[in-house]
Amino acid sequence: MKTIAILSQKGGAGKTTLAINLAVAAEHFKKKSAIIDIDGQASATSWGDIRTAESPVIVSAQPSRLENVLTAAQENGADFVFIDTAPHSESAALAAARLADLVLIPCRPAILDLRAISNTIDIVKLAKCRAAVVLTCVPPRGSLTIQAEKAVASYDIEISPIHIGQRASFIHSLTSGQAVLEYEPNGKAMEEIIKLYKWIVKQVK
Numbered sequence: 001m002k003t004i005a006i007l008s009q010k011g012g013a014g015k016t017t018l019a020i021n022l023a024v025a026a027e028h029f030k031k032k033s034a035i036i037d038i039d040g041q042a043s044a045t046s047w048g049d050i051r052t053a054e055s056p057v058i059v060s061a062q063p064s065r066l067e068n069v070l071t072a073a074q075e076n077g078a079d080f081v082f083i084d085t086a087p088h089s090e091s092a093a094l095a096a097a098r099l100a101d102l103v104l105i106p107c108r109p110a111i112l113d114l115r116a117i118s119n120t121i122d123i124v125k126l127a128k129c130r131a132a133v134v135l136t137c138v139p140p141r142g143s144l145t146i147q148a149e150k151a152v153a154s155y156d157i158e159i160s161p162i163h164i165g166q167r168a169s170f171i172h173s174l175t176s177g178q179a180v181l182e183y184e185p186n187g188k189a190m191e192e193i194i195k196l197y198k199w200i201v202k203q204v205k
């Protein structure tokens with residue numbers, strides 16, 4: 001089993017969106033996946049409540065129960081677990097990072113977001129875990145992405161070569177309890193998620 005923790009101390013960076021879409025992508029490739037939602041806001045769990053499909057399994061848990069829930073997921077044959085975490089919760093983020101094979105740090109290509117990732121980077125350095133920044137909500141045109149890549153490079157942390165665009169289907173799909181690959185099969189958002197999923201699979205092999 002591979003554990004991917006999605007961390008960002010900044011609110012609204014795209015953690016839940018990535019956790020949900022990557023878990024559904026794993027199921028699409030016939031891998032058994034689960035989302036462990038350790039965010040008290042329970043956004044991923046609420047998405048699961050309005051979802052009709054049985055998979056992925058979504059477990060809402062206290063951060064202190066994370067290790068036990070991961071053991072249960074492994075015993076139940078999960079191939080991939082995606083941990084969705086809360087913003088502004090350093091101890092929970094550190095616990096998730098310590099248990100993860102890979103940490104993803106979603107970040108919008110905007111100055112305040114790029115400054116704010118330093119807190120999250122400190123946490124992954126403390127946990128001594130493998131981590132990569134994933135640029136999210138990237139606009140289709142303009143120099144913002146290049147500037148953001150340069151800003152991330154100054155932090156001495158890996159950056160995913162796959163960026164996730166700013167696309168309405170990420171918002172609409174969540175509202176209907178779906179992932180982008182169900183809401184708009186063959187759409188651009190789905191393509192990006194599949195590419196990111198495949199990149200992650202290579203990283204944790």
Ligand SMILES: Nc1ncnc2c1ncn2[C@@H]1O[C@H](COP(=O)(O)OP(=O)(O)OP(=O)(O)O)[C@@H](O)[C@H]1O
Pocket residue numbers: 008010011012013014015016017018039041043085086087136137138164165166167168170171174
């Ligand atoms: N790639 C994207 N394109 C368009 N909208 C997006 C994208 N990613 C996320 N969003 C939207 O941005 C908002 C915040 O995303 P999300 O809830 O995934 O962030 P989060 O990091 O989990 O937030 P929190 O810190 O509150 O848990 C949501 O309304 C979501 O639909």
Ligand SMILES: [Mg+2]
Pocket residue numbers: 015016017039043084085
């Ligand atoms: Mg969230």
